[in-house]
Amino acid sequence: MKTNLDCLPCFVRQALDAARMATADEKIHWRVLQGVLSAAAEMNFDQSPPVMGQRIHRIIKSLSGSDDPYKELKTHFTEYALRLYPDCKKAVGQSNAPFETALRFAAAANAIDFGAVAEVEQPDSPVFIEQAMSETLFGHAEAFQQVAGSAKKILYLGDNAGEIVFDRLLIEQLPLERVVFVVRGAPVINDATLADAVAAGITNLVTVMDSGSDAPGIVLSECSDRFRRCFDAADLVISKGQGNYETLSDVDKKIFFILKVKCRVIARHIGCAPGSLVVKETG
Amino acid sequence: MKTNLDCLPCFVRQALDAARMATADEKIHWRVLQGVLSAAAEMNFDQSPPVMGQRIHRIIKSLSGSDDPYKELKTHFTEYALRLYPDCKKAVGQSNAPFETALRFAAAANAIDFGAVAEVEQPDSPVFIEQAMSETLFGHAEAFQQVAGSAKKILYLGDNAGEIVFDRLLIEQLPLERVVFVVRGAPVINDATLADAVAAGITNLVTVMDSGSDAPGIVLSECSDRFRRCFDAADLVISKGQGNYETLSDVDKKIFFILKVKCRVIARHIGCAPGSLVVKETG
Incomplete structure (x- = not known):
């Protein structure tokens, strides 16, 4: 899906949240926002929102020197989820x-999304x-269960x-x-990477690979050849969350x-x- | 008070709301946002938020050709308030x-603020x-009642x-x-102007003047000489709302x-x- 004008206030909020997560230095928060405001003023609305998200989080990483601003938060939510599991x-x-x-x-746990909201x-x-x-x-949901079988x-x-700890329940x-x-190819927002999949116990359950990209979604043109081969070969793709929906909703695939x-x-x-749990079929 | 980084997402949201109020043309919505994003990237945080608000709403008026995007909404809320009065x-x-x-x-009615929120x-x-x-x-509140007496x-x-219809109750x-x-010297957001004061029945009750400025607050350096004389001569200033608070909270005055x-x-x-009704004394 394309980016909507309503995404712009959310980009700015997300950038500020992430900048504060990356560093306590308020001068850097402002430099990040200046970069994001300037980038937003020139953005291409034909692209999906995660393309801008990727650009925002690259700006934050570059200006703050932090590779993974949400690292502690991700560990915290993995531990929280493992307690509920x-x-x-x-x-x-x-x-x-x-x-x-x-x-x-699995659907309800998609509430743990610091791209979309400031507090979980x-x-x-x-x-x-x-x-x-x-x-x-x-x-x-019923069609999904049939196809999955x-x-x-x-x-x-x-x-x-x-x-992704809750995804284990569905995978099982x-x-x-x-x-x-x-998982993602590199840290972006609180999206899961390989380290998070290990901590969640998913690597003991099924094969895990990364997308090859640091976009907070699946931008196919940016993913690794290996990922794209798996994507093309799959007869069922299960896609979790808003970022993956935004980047894949127009792709011709089941x-x-x-x-x-x-x-x-x-x-x-x-x-x-808003607030609904959704299973949406395409392709 | 100075502008906070947290004001930035709100500026963008406010600009989009106002642009949509001014015109249905999505190309103009985007031109407005481009102008606002570029202006925000260069803004001076030593100024109060209504200075940026004023700049945003001048951009909207200029690009949309609408002098008063919130005119219908203001009429609607005046009629609503007169029904409750x-x-x-x-x-x-x-x-x-x-x-x-x-x-x-009077304090609770300050919820009718489309600068701060998208829906009322x-x-x-x-x-x-x-x-x-x-x-x-x-x-x-008690000190206020004593001083007012x-x-x-x-x-x-x-x-x-x-x-301002509810302000009548306090004025009485x-x-x-x-x-x-x-009232404001020209339309900005849904702030009351002279026409709104007439519709609210305030001109029949007390003397009404305007500030001489189109800022959504009282930026003293921009107000008319007549307003500033009244401001200096007053032994009690009653200031309603966030915009007036933001512009006057540091002024040395009762x-x-x-x-x-x-x-x-x-x-x-x-x-x-957040959500509190406040009476705050300064000076």
Whole structure:
């Protein structure tokens, strides 16, 4: 999808949040914002929002000297998610519809997205489970379960650190030997990298690869040849989160997008209410 | 007060809201944002936020050809406020503390501020009254009542259209012949101008003058000589809203600021929670 004018205030907010995460030096915060404001004034709205996100976070890394401003935050949310994991796993096991329950947890955990929001709530497991089970699940959940049951090559595109711990629950409902899990090629916002996948226990479960790119989404032209071969060969792509949706929603491919909708631009594009859990089929 | 980096996302959001209010032409929305982003990248943070607000809204007027993008919205909120006025007036009359009740209504009505927020709720009168009476009233309400009782020359700086209808309730608690009410010198955001004061019925109550400036606040160096003489001569200035607070909080003068806090920057500066009703004394 293209970038919307409504994305601009969010870019500026995101840049300020990230700059503060990278350094306490207020002069650098202002230099970052100057860079981002100037870049935004010349941006190409035919590109998807993560292309600008990538540019913003490159500016921040370059001016702050920090490779990974969200490193501590990512560790914190991985630990938080690992604390909730056993109760969620139990809830899946006791459910009459374990696939849908695991799907709901994976979608609800997409709330851990510091690209879209400045603060993320951390409910304890009973509250997380209750919310995930009671929220509206918009879209094509049944079709997703059917396709997932028969797919031969499944590419699972992860989104954020912490969230990917909950993705384990959904992956555990899939034929593990057919799944390849994808993380970002380098740190950007709180998106999961290989280190986060190791910490989340995903590397012990399925094959993990990275996209080859530091965009907070999947910009195919920027991804590694290896990633693109896997993408082309997959008969099912599971894509988590807003950034992956924004970059892949127009690609001609069987993709199921699983996300929690955190902004009005995405809500309008999908045609659901902000806050919804979504499974959206394309291709 | 100086401008904070946190004001930047809000400037961009405000510019987009206002551009859309001024014209349906998306090309002009983008030209407005380009102008605002470029101006923001060069801004002087020693100035108060309304100085940038003034610049933004001049850009919008110039590019859209609309003198008063919020005209219809201002009329709408004046009509809304006039519908609530009789019930609020009755509540003041029946109150054991009519001055504080009127003060609460005037402060709560400062929610009608499209500079600070993109959407404003419009509760009916029972809900408005209940909320205004139950919210925390932070600061120096008692000192304000004492000073107001003995002041000889009161300058009442209005803020937004619609809100000023509720200011009538507080003005009616003051010695009317000693009050001069001030509106903006030209349209900016949904701030009240002379036409809005006429529609609100204030011109029938007290002397009304304008500031001589199109800033969404009181930038003294830009105001008319006539306004500055009144400002200097007043022994009590009542200043409504965030924009007037931002431009006058550092001025050496007896001022009581009355506002509803709509953003974290102001909440931090005053030392209260976002959402609070505030009466803050300076000078």
